[in-house]
Amino acid sequence: MEDQADGITDQSPAPQLRRRLGRADLRAVPEARRALRELLRSWGKPGTSEIAELLTSELVTNALIHTDDEAILTATVSPHGLRVEVRDFVARRPRPRAPNAERTHGRGLVLVQSLADAWGVRAHGVGKAVWFELGAGAA
Template sequence: MAGEARQPTQLLRRVGCADLTAVPEVRHALRAMLGTWGAPGAGDVAELLTSELVTNALIHTDDGAVVTATVVPDQLRVEVRDFVPGLHRTRARVPHADDGTHGRGLVLVQALADSWGVENHGMGKVVWFELNGGAA
């Protein structure tokens, strides 16, 4: 109906400790949820950034993580919550040339997200990003 606000669509996934098979599963679920959301390429960027945050949480923590993605017509917000206190390893840094593919996750998030941040939540933290999808 015209003038009616569309309710947000949400994805919620718990990923186990060091379960890197969860990364493509979360990507697939996000792709299914987003469908044709956003401008061309917006879904691909969302998948890439989500993969980076989930991978970081699984590699750098021992208790798994919770992934939440919320999409409204013009915006996507993805949050990855871990259960390790402190904000270590949550600064975007230029990786060393000999690091291979390691150390680039937050640099990608910083470069490609419309906004991002880290919030301390008592027993853990949330690393999040937002993308403005524009017109589909």
């Protein structure tokens, strides 16, 4: 299914966004936010959109900057909430870093950890998937 056209699909039981992100293409970050906003508009949880967009930006940026490879963004809306997953093709697992006032980077996973209802990293064939969930009641 990964090789199908990118976009929002309503043919599956749950509306889903799927995007292939080009290697080191940081233009994909605002595009991912816009596409996620469109997906969430159909969900009817507008208060969740801003948090979801922020966390998605962090995961997409991390995948594109720290792996020097392509990535795949998948976001699924279900009655249980929103699940966003960014899969890359590098096995090295990310680690949240303690905030440091002298650095302007390295806080993405700390944000994910603090704002998401659940998050994690799982091995995925060649590479890994970093994901977060926002519950249906999180609006």
